[in-house]
Amino acid sequence: MNTSTKPGGNDPAPRLDRAAIAKRAARDLIDGSTVNLGIGIPAMCADFLPDGVELLYHAENGILGFKELSAPGEGDPNLMDAGGSFPKLVPGMAFFDSVESFSLIRGGHIDVTVLGALQVSRTGDLANWIIPKRGIGSIGGAMDLAANAKRVVIAMEHTARGNTPKIVEECTFPLTAPGCVDEIVTDIAVIKIDRVSGRMILRETAPGWSFEDVQALTEATLVVDGEIVEIS
Amino acid sequence: MTIVPINKISNSFADAVADIPSGASIMIGGFGGAGGQPTRLMMALRDLGVGDLTIIGNVAGISKTTGYGWPYHLDPVDQGMFFESGQAKKITCSFPVPGTTNPLSEIEKAFREGRAEVDIVPQGTLIERIRAAGAGVPAFYTPTGVGTPVAEGKEHRDFDGRTYLLETALSADYALIRAQKADTRGNLQYIGTSRAFNPAMATAATITIVEVDEIVEVGGIDPERVETLSTYVNRIVQREAGDPMP
Numbered sequence: 001m002n003t004s005t006k007p008g009g010n011d012p013a014p015r016l017d018r019a020a021i022a023k024r025a026a027r028d029l030i031d032g033s034t035v036n037l038g039i040g041i042p043a044m045c046a047d048f049l050p051d052g053v054e055l056l057y058h059a060e061n062g063i064l065g066f067k068e069l070s071a072p073g074e075g076d077p078n079l080m081d082a083g084g085s086f087p088k089l090v091p092g093m094a095f096f097d098s099v100e101s102f103s104l105i106r107g108g109h110i111d112v113t114v115l116g117a118l119q120v121s122r123t124g125d126l127a128n129w130i131i132p133k134r135g136i137g138s139i140g141g142a143m144d145l146a147a148n149a150k151r152v153v154i155a156m157e158h159t160a161r162g163n164t165p166k167i168v169e170e171c172t173f174p175l176t177a178p179g180c181v182d183e184i185v186t187d188i189a190v191i192k193i194d195r196v197s198g199r200m201i202l203r204e205t206a207p208g209w210s211f212e213d214v215q216a217l218t219e220a221t222l223v224v225d226g227e228i229v230e231i232s
Numbered sequence: 233m234t235i236v237p238i239n240k241i242s243n244s245f246a247d248a249v250a251d252i253p254s255g256a257s258i259m260i261g262g263f264g265g266a267g268g269q270p271t272r273l274m275m276a277l278r279d280l281g282v283g284d285l286t287i288i289g290n291v292a293g294i295s296k297t298t299g300y301g302w303p304y305h306l307d308p309v310d311q312g313m314f315f316e317s318g319q320a321k322k323i324t325c326s327f328p329v330p331g332t333t334n335p336l337s338e339i340e341k342a343f344r345e346g347r348a349e350v351d352i353v354p355q356g357t358l359i360e361r362i363r364a365a366g367a368g369v370p371a372f373y374t375p376t377g378v379g380t381p382v383a384e385g386k387e388h389r390d391f392d393g394r395t396y397l398l399e400t401a402l403s404a405d406y407a408l409i410r411a412q413k414a415d416t417r418g419n420l421q422y423i424g425t426s427r428a429f430n431p432a433m434a435t436a437a438t439i440t441i442v443e444v445d446e447i448v449e450v451g452g453i454d455p456e457r458v459e460t461l462s463t464y465v466n467r468i469v470q471r472e473a474g475d476p477m478p
Contacts, residue, residue, distance in 0.1 A: 062427050078412075098263070
């Protein structure tokens with residue numbers, strides 16, 4: 001495991017920025033899907049949907065069918081998303097309580113959730129709610145979404161501070177859900193997880209990054225299955 | 233026993249919470265953020281000063297330090313107030329702390345100083361435990377939390393090849409909730425995303441106290457559009473017109 005490279009230092013090429021990660025993750029979102037986006041990079045996916053793709057956005061606090069946000073300083077406290085932002089009222093929107101909201105999630109009615117992560121294991125275990133040394137963390141809707149959405153995509157930076165790998169053989173942080181992640185989109189790679197065979201398949205790399213470059217920043221063993229293409 | 237006409241309307245927020253004793257368990261409605269939060273009831277409970285409280289909330293104490301869910305240039309108010317005041321000894325919630333520790337939230341301060349027990353529950357499990365309490369269901373199985381620290385010590389059972397956890401109902405002595413409109417009988421309507429935990433909490437407490445923007449006469453709410461039934465509601469307090477607090 002090589003942890004000596006620093007972003008912009010020994011990297012073979014620039015890493016993608018947060019917007020580019022979101023843009024790549026957004027490309028796989030299928031028109032008409034009911035989607036829940038986590039905070040941070042995942043929420044940015046909404047800004048980069050391919051032409052012609054319309055999604056039905058769900059937020060845990062009881063709203064379905066929101067689109068753009070109100071201008072900063074405007075917005076209605078009774079029209080919020082789960083990130084604490086204020087969407088605009090649009091036709092077709094629906095409001096409901098938390099029983100309904102989590103029936104939707106637990107019942108398997110969310111097609112895709114895009115979430116952030118602290119660690120993802122080779123077999124798709126997800127850890128994203130607590131950093132053990134802090135001693136306290138927040139679960140929110142993450143465990144329900146990770147365990148029950150039909151598809152779980154992680155959008156995150158490939159490594160933590162000091163190039164510490166976040167994609168690992170086994171999570172050392174407490175889990176959010178075991179064996180739930182389908183795909184990881186990072187600033188240097190797109191990785192598919194075949195949970196049946198327990199393989200992490202490298203599908204795409206950032207421009208100028210090789211399989212070996214990505215593997216060097218990934219604790220879990222990556223495999224090749226088919227062509228590796230450049231993230232576009 | 234003297235039979236008197238039912239009058240659920242309290243004249244003030246202070247009156248509405250006056251009988252809450254030290255040691256009570258208290259559900260606080262909303263999601264987190266200003267919308268749907270019973271802010272005036274919370275402030276009255278803080279002013280009442282009773283201690284040893286167990287709070288049950290959702291996104292519990294992150295607005296003051298992050299502005300979460302507060303659109304205006306007002307100082308955000310959140311459930312951290314009961315830890316700042318030293319009134320609460322425990323909170324059960326899904327989201328007690330924000331991502332940042334700079335500055336520390338009141339709940340995290342209390343936790344680090346050993347003043348507060350923090351019981352973190354997945355949000356879907358938390359709301360279903362509350363719903364179950366109100367609906368007379370003592371426990372239920374959920375797939376959420378299997379294989380995580382949440383599952384420790386809980387009964388596991390397989391149904392159709394998938395593993396589930398047994399989770400138990402969660403009730404409280406009081407629920408402080410927020411609605412947009414009540415009729416004088418106590419039927420409630422909400423607005424926008426202010427529903428969240430309010431309707432379920434209304435069903436799960438011994439005494440449910442509701443803070444509303446408007447009280448109308450019986451008949452002022454369309455029976456087709458009643459969202460919380462009056463049976464669940466014990467006390468109603470109306471905010472002052474033009475209250476600047478969201």
